[in-house]
Amino acid sequence: MVLMNVKLRASLAVAAATTLVLTACGSPSSGSTGGEGPTVIAAFYPLxxxxxxxxxxxxxxxxxxxxxxxxxxxxxxxxxxxxxLTESDVVVYLDGFQPEVDTAIAQTGSERALNVADVIELAPIAEAHGHDEAEDEHADLDPHFWLDPERMGTVVEAIADRIAEASPEQADTYRANAASAVEELNALDEEYSTGLSECVRQEFITTHAAFNYLAERYDLEEIGISGINPDGEPSPARIAEVHEEAKRHGVTTIFFETLTSDAMARSISGDLGLKTAVLDPLEGVTEESPGDDYPSIMRANLEALRSANECN
Structure with a gap:
């Protein structure tokens, strides 16, 4: 971590010089709505x-x-x-999820930042996944709140309030837009509740244990192979446990995600004669994603779970 901090301090020094250029020329943007309104920086895709x-x-x-x-x-x-970060009106991030973002915000000033962990309750990883994650780099709290539409709605409302503070002349518009988004999320929540209410099994196996919030909300049980870290390597003992869990619950499918290798899922599924399928943790959207935005990917995940768990 010392090396990372040295590199980040060097980047901050360069950033101070870069700020004047950004002020004159404008910052690169993604997902711009255009115009002269507030500039909001989001740390990652769900935000x-x-x-x-x-x-x-x-x-x-x-x-x-x-x-x-x-x-x-x-x-x-x-x-x-x-x-x-110093030129934006609002920065939306999740403390503890991206260490460099946390450090940069702490060193550039946090008065414009919204830490969404302040408005939702995050679950401890050990509690969420039922095994020790003490050696994992995200060992305290599970960050994947956005896979629960209800928590996502709370975050949308908090973002609207924060942007309204930065640009009060459009506050009513922001809050009305947020209300529409929450309505869409409530509809998605109802689709999940109905779609997963009558299934042959509640258990599902994933290579990346990112789906605790989804599982908790819809009375499912996630069996994670490698824990919260998508690049983690499971021990032989853990793989043996997953084999036993799959047999015990009659699991039909091993889920993997689009941004990491599917080798582990294919190896275990081959050993057990099971299928593989994508369950997307929605940390980003690519051409390989099973949809093109948050709602469509969430609905693709729902259909994948319904198929794997044989839901009516």
């Missing part, structure tokens, strides 16, 4: 989607730090991105 819903057709710009296809957990900021 980008939520922010875009709040801005709607109002003037403003949304920029995202984690590029499509990038690994959100291990994001490394460029000097230009760090400088953009």
């Amino acid at each position: 980008q989607w939520a922010t875009e819903q709040v801005l709607g057709e109002a003037e403003g710009t949304v920029e995202v730090l984690t590029r499509p296809g990038g690994e959100a957990h291990g994001l490394e900021l460029t000097p230009r991105q760090i400088a953009s």
Whole structure:
């Protein structure tokens, strides 16, 4: 971690010089709504989607730090991105999920930042996944709140309130847009509740244990192979446990995600004669994603779970 901090301090020094350039020329953006309204930086895709819903057709710009296809957990900021944090009106992030973002916000000033962990309750990883994650780099709390539409709605409303503070002349528009987004999320929640209410089994196996919030909300049980870290390597003992769990519960499918290798899923499924399928943790959207935005990917996940768990 010392090396990372040295590199980040160097980037901050370059960022100070870059700030003047950004002020004159403007910052690179992703998901811009255009116009002269507030500039909002979202740390990764689910926060980008939520922010875009709040801005709607109002003037403003949304920029995202984690590029499509990038690994959100291990994001490394460029000097230009760090400088953009000082130029934005609002920064939306999740403390503890992306260490470089946390450090940059602490060193560039947090008065414009919204930490969404302050408005929702995050579950401890050990409690969420039923085994020790003490050696994992995200060992305290499970960050994947966005896979619960109810929590996502709370975050949308908090983003609207924060942007309204930065741009009060459009406050009513932001809050109305947020209400529409929450209505859409409530409909999605109802689809999940109905679609997963009558299934042959509640258990599902994933290579990346990212789906605790979804499982908790819809009375499912996630069996994670490698824990919360998508790049983690399970021990032989853990693989043996997964084999036994799959047999005990009659599991039909091993789920993997689009941003990491499917080798582990295919190896275990081959051993057990099971299928593999994508269950997307929605940390980013790429051409390989099973949809093109948050709602469509969530619905693709629902259909994948319904198929694997043989739901009516």
